[in-house]
Amino acid sequence: MARFYTQYVEKATPSKARSCRSPKKSGIRFEQRSPLAHKTGQVKPKPFPPSAVRVSKVKKDREPFNLSTKKRGEEEQSMFDIYRDFGQQHEDEESEGSDEEDEFDWDEETTLVAMLQEESPSSSDSDLIALAEQLKAPMTAQGTILKQDLVQTLVPATKRVKEAHKIIEGNIDVEYGKGLLAFNEASKKVEGMCIQDEEDLKEVYVKHQTKIKDLLTQLKAAYVRRDRIFSDFQKLVDESADRACADLRSLPATVDRTINALENKSKEVFKDTGNAAKTKEKVLKGLLEKL
Structure with a gap:
């Protein structure tokens, strides 16, 4: 692409530097020229882009809001031609600039000093203005096309809305409107x-x-209390069973001791009263009652 100069790039670019070499022939002075220029001493001016002619034709022939299909195609084709010609022009300038940079000699210090002392070129604004002028016509044409499409879209819709308003204003059904209002009120109430x-x-x-959360908490507490009561009951049952088993195991010895004690007592009674039969009968009755 072409090189566009700014206030910072202008000072560093060597595209417009002037050479300070002495001429070959004495007594003849040559005007200083850019080290990137051709050896002939002439710089070819930039050709006027042929797309500008197309742009002017498009601008003259364009009519707002009345573009036929053929005219629209010509404008779009002119737009593409402008972009293509502009890109081709910049490619040519870039290739030409690269050839000139290859011919530039950086060996002499005077050339570098002259390049740094040279004033900034003022062609950047003109290049930008030319670019803006070239883009103005296709942008305007595209805007006109979009406006035409917008008009073609909005006008039928506007006409349809107006017709609907006329029909609504001319054919008003009062009963139907009352029914709608009543239905609206009933719907709001419901x-x-x-x-x-x-x-x-x-x-x-x-x-x-x-x-429910409280009941679940209470139920969990009841479960805990139930488990505790069941464990206590199981413990008491085990203790009672152990005591009963111990008593049953010691019962025969206790009965034997009781029998021996009763026999001894009956013998003593027989000795005291002399009526052994009656005393023995009483003792047996007493034992039966105890058992």
């Missing part, structure tokens, strides 16, 4: 009732949810 029921349901749901 909607309000549904909203109120929903709010009540939400409140009841929250309350029951809290209550």
